[in-house]
Amino acid sequence: MDPLPASLAQAETPAAVIDLDRMQHNISRMQQRMDALGVAFRPHAKTSKCIPVVQAQIAAGARGITVSTLKEAEHFFAAGIADILYAVGMVPGKLAQALALRRQGCDLKILCDSVASAEAIVACGAAHGEAFEVWIEIDSDGHRSGIRADEPALLQVARVLHEGGARLGGVMTHAGSSYDLDTPAALAAMAEQERAACVLAAQRLRAAGLPCPVVSVGSTPTALSASQLDGVTEVRAGVYVFFDLVMRNIGVCREQDIALSVLTTVIGHQPEKGWAIVDAGWMAMSRDRGTQKQKQDFGYGQVCDAAGQVLEGYTLVGANQEHGILARSGEPDRDIAARFPLGTVLRILPNHACATGAQFPAYRACRADGTTERWERVHGW
Known part of the structure; x- marks a missing residue:
């Protein structure tokens, strides 16, 4: 499994992480398209x-x-x-x-x-x-x-x-x-x-x-x-800036274009069920189940390794307030405790970037070199 960027190693979880390279690619893609179509763009x-x-x-x-x-x-x-x-x-x-x-x-x-x-x-x-x-x-x-x-x-x-x-x-x-x-x-x-x-x-x-x-x-x-x-x-x-799994299912982005993820830590296991328990529940991911009515349901999110690479077949299949249930689709993973030992840090791609972002007061904006900044969000009406 790929290592966690050094600047995120001390981050408390759950945390909302922006991959700045992906974000900038998404911004450039949309702006270039609007320029080619000859219209102004108001994100x-x-x-x-x-x-x-x-x-x-x-x-x-x-x-x-x-x-x-x-x-x-x-x-x-x-x-x-x-x-x-x-x-x-x-x-x-x-x-x-x-x-x-x-x-x-x-x-x-x-x-x-x-x-x-x-x-x-x-x-x-x-x-x-x-x-x-x-x-x-x-x-x-x-x-x-x-x-x-x-x-x-x-x-x-x-x-x-x-x-x-x-x-x-x-x-x-x-x-x-x-x-x-x-x-x-x-x-x-x-x-x-x-x-x-x-x-x-x-x-x-x-x-x-x-x-x-x-x-x-x-x-x-x-x-x-x-x-x-x-x-x-x-x-x-709006959502193009981060993209999400709903947009992936619609067909306007790929999983590797999704710039927002939730950093989470494995806090326990239920090996007989093939579950790993993480500290990103619906308070971190939101209750948005937008992919549930689409052709591919990602539960509460797609599981990735610490560097953001998709772990095929693993999703958050359930969520309580502060607990997420990670499992493999199909046959339960009876070796899940060995695959994701206690303390393992993972990332979860969200169903709906707007809803997941809204769960956090700030983002960890992560550059390609692994350095990060804290970027505040505005809340309320």
């Missing part, structure tokens, strides 16, 4: 919630970022990143927080998908002399939120915003149902469906005499599967 920071990761994405060519909480927006703005899309539907109770960010100089864009939300935004803006920049969320696949591109409500919402003094910044969509696909043809078709819906919404707004400068689409699977993005101005994607 979603909700995956890493980490300033050095986002700074690497911007250094590679990203223009602005996407966030999932206003606390993320505050965190990244304090680090000097001003062009921020808050990609969750706005509610009245959060407008004061958004207003404060804009008053501090943050170029914050907010999201809307209903007349009620639009009315609350323009009322707040009028009361405080603020012209919020608002994008309208488009439902391109029935996955979650948004207005369908052909609905009358699209123009109704746009007029409330435009006539009420808000700045109508554009339209955006997220084809989250791409996560349910696993063939290149299906992914390419979903990417085109996502593009076409958002472009249609923009065309309808412009035909009605309403502004729509931005047409924003994206998910990691569709971003890596689109053949052309005519009419789109920018793409958003």
